[in-house]
Amino acid sequence: MSVRVSFPGGVVVNAEVAGHVVSTDQSVRHGGTDSAPPPFDLFLASIATCAGFYALRFCQKRNIDTQGLGVSLDAIRDPERKRVERVVIQVELPPEFPDKYRKAIVHAMDLCAVKRHILEPPEFEIEVATPAAQVNNQPEVEQRIQLL
Known part of the structure; x- marks a missing residue:
C-alpha cells in the first residue's frame, strides 16, 4: 500500500x-x-471505525439486527506527558442482541487490524529522496533515519 x-x-x-x-x-x-480533522483525530477515528467494522460484520454474519448498534472511543490523556495513556472502546448493542454473543463480539472487535498494529508496531523509516530521482519515479535515498 x-x-x-x-x-x-x-x-x-x-x-x-x-x-x-x-x-x-x-x-x-x-x-x-x-x-x-487533524491527523491525530483521524488516527483515533481509524481505531474506532475498525472496531466498528468488526462489530458490524459480527452481527451481519449472524443475521443480528444492527439497528441500535454503535461504537464509541474515548482517549484518556496524560496531561503531564501530553499523550494518550488509555483508549476505551465501547460497543452499544442492539436491543435484541443475544446475551450468548456478548463476549464473542468483544473478541471480534479485539481483532481490529489497526489496534493490532499499535500493539505490535512496525518499524518506521524516514527517507530523503533527491528531486532528480523523483522525476524518474525511482527515489534515491540520501539519508535513512530509523525511528524506534
Whole structure:
C-alpha cells in the first residue's frame, strides 16, 4: 500500500490512498481553518471505525439486527506527558442482541487490524529522496533515519 501526500494550501495536508483523498487540517488555534480533522483525530477515528467494522460484520454474519448498534472511543490523556495513556472502546448493542454473543463480539472487535498494529508496531523509516530521482519515479535515498 502506498500513500501520497500533498499540500493544497494553508496547513491542510491531503493523503491520497487507494483512489481516495483524505484531508487533514489544524484547529484555528493551531494555525488552520478547522476544515477537516487533524491527523491525530483521524488516527483515533481509524481505531474506532475498525472496531466498528468488526462489530458490524459480527452481527451481519449472524443475521443480528444492527439497528441500535454503535461504537464509541474515548482517549484518556496524560496531561503531564501530553499523550494518550488509555483508549476505551465501547460497543452499544442492539436491543435484541443475544446475551450468548456478548463476549464473542468483544473478541471480534479485539481483532481490529489497526489496534493490532499499535500493539505490535512496525518499524518506521524516514527517507530523503533527491528531486532528480523523483522525476524518474525511482527515489534515491540520501539519508535513512530509523525511528524506534
